[in-house]
Amino acid sequence: MELHKVLLSLTILCIAVSLSNGACFHDLPKHGIKDGCLDPYNKEKHPFGSKWNSDKCMTCTCDRTILSCCTRYTSEPHVQGCKAVLDKRTCKYKHYKVDNPSELCF
Incomplete structure (x- = not known):
């Protein structure tokens, strides 16, 4: 019975890894913007705590310490x-x- 659980877990892990070949980048919020982040592609301002989809197929999040964007597609x-x-x-x-x-x- 334990072997089935291990094999199932390994299968799920392999599928998850193969589907997650996206790319991410992280940046500091730009100086001079006190209450949010600028979209790195279209320069639109987004408030701290927000999440949005850029027009370059990226999902971005903004908080006070970091701007993170990851692709919405796999490799x-x-x-x-x-x-x-x-x-x-x-x-x-x-x-x-x-x-x-x-x-x-x-």
Whole structure:
């Protein structure tokens, strides 16, 4: 019975790691902004304690000590014969055929 629990835990861990290939960065709030952070992409001001989705497919959070932004998508998946293109509207990859870039692979 214990072996089943261990195998289940390892399987869940492997799936979680494979789905979490995003990237994050952290920065200090900008000087001169006393009550929030600036979005690093569009320079919009956000109050301390806020969380938002940037127009660059990032989820950002702002507090008094740090600004953190992480991608809302996983790393680029590789599909043979297809090219992955990040759709900035949905923040998901779409796969197009290498020999016909206007046609989706699936």
